[in-house]
Amino acid sequence: MRISEFQRIINEMYSDKDRQRGSAKTFLWFAEEVGELASAIANDDKQNTVEEFADVFAWLVTLANVEGVDLEDAVRKFTEGCPGCGKMECQCDNKLTNVS
Amino acid sequence: MRISEFQRIINEMYSDKDRQRGSAKTFLWFAEEVGELASAIANDDKQNTVEEFADVFAWLVTLANVEGVDLEDAVRKFTEGCPGCGKMECQCDNKLTNVS
Numbered sequence: 001m002r003i004s005e006f007q008r009i010i011n012e013m014y015s016d017k018d019r020q021r022g023s024a025k026t027f028l029w030f031a032e033e034v035g036e037l038a039s040a041i042a043n044d045d046k047q048n049t050v051e052e053f054a055d056v057f058a059w060l061v062t063l064a065n066v067e068g069v070d071l072e073d074a075v076r077k078f079t080e081g082c083p084g085c086g087k088m089e090c091q092c093d094n095k096l097t098n099v100s
Numbered sequence: 101m102r103i104s105e106f107q108r109i110i111n112e113m114y115s116d117k118d119r120q121r122g123s124a125k126t127f128l129w130f131a132e133e134v135g136e137l138a139s140a141i142a143n144d145d146k147q148n149t150v151e152e153f154a155d156v157f158a159w160l161v162t163l164a165n166v167e168g169v170d171l172e173d174a175v176r177k178f179t180e181g182c183p184g185c186g187k188m189e190c191q192c193d194n195k196l197t198n199v200s
Contacts, residue, residue: 001172001179003103013182013190023141034134041123041167053164054174060160064153067141072101074154079101082113090113 003072010061023066030059103172110161123166130159 011018018026037052064071077083085092111118118126137152164171177183185192 001103001175003101003106006103006175006179009179009188013178013188017190027138027141031134034131037163038127041127041163049167050169050174051177053160053167053169053171054177056160057157057171057175058178060153060156063137063141067149067153069150069153071153071157074150075101075106075157077151077154078113078158079106079109088109088113090117 003075004070006057007061007064007071010058011065014062015065018062018066021066023063026059026063026066030056030063033059103175104170106157107161107164107171110158111165114162115165118162118166121166123163126159126163126166130156130163133159 033052033055037049037056040048040052061071064074081088082090082092084090133152133155137149137156140148140152161171164174181188182190182192184190
């Protein structure tokens with residue numbers, strides 16, 4: 001599935017209430033899901049981790065819909081190489097690749 | 101671009117260091133980007149908001165790579181209808197659509 005297609009589906013599914021709610025309150029729901037993802041990973045609960053990845057992504061897309069951002073367009077900064085070094089296999093020594 | 105293709109690109113670009121770093125430390129970098137997205141939205145900085153959406157998505161995908169989760173597969177829970185009510189245009193009255 002295309003990133004843009006997922007964004008369109010989420011928009012059609014939820015957009016009426018999303019836009020009423022606005023960015024700040026939508027961010028609260030997104031942040032709650034981020035916390036649930038942290039919890040699933042910390043508890044090493046694989047099935048729940050998969051569910052929470054989906055929920056975080058859905059709320060990120062919801063927030064992008066409210067903000068009027070095309071996520072597929074936004075990620076072009078990564079698709080032609082690392083934004084830091086320009087390579088398809090990153091060679092740069094910055095925070096994007098910091099292991100610590 | 102497919103969700104799975106973006107995940108593959110990010111994997112090839114960054115995976116060596118991602119896997120050394122592990123989930124917990126990767127989550128810290130992801131959370132930092134979530135904070136930067138909040139800041140961009142709060143400051144109504146449209147160009148930076150677009151950049152931060154891309155960064156949050158890239159770090160979410162990175163975290164999925166470290167956890168061995170296929171994000172395109174995970175979002176199937178949304179693509180055949182709302183997980184709450186099953187409808188393509190959500191009719192349920194739960195937190196997914198709560199406007200407050």
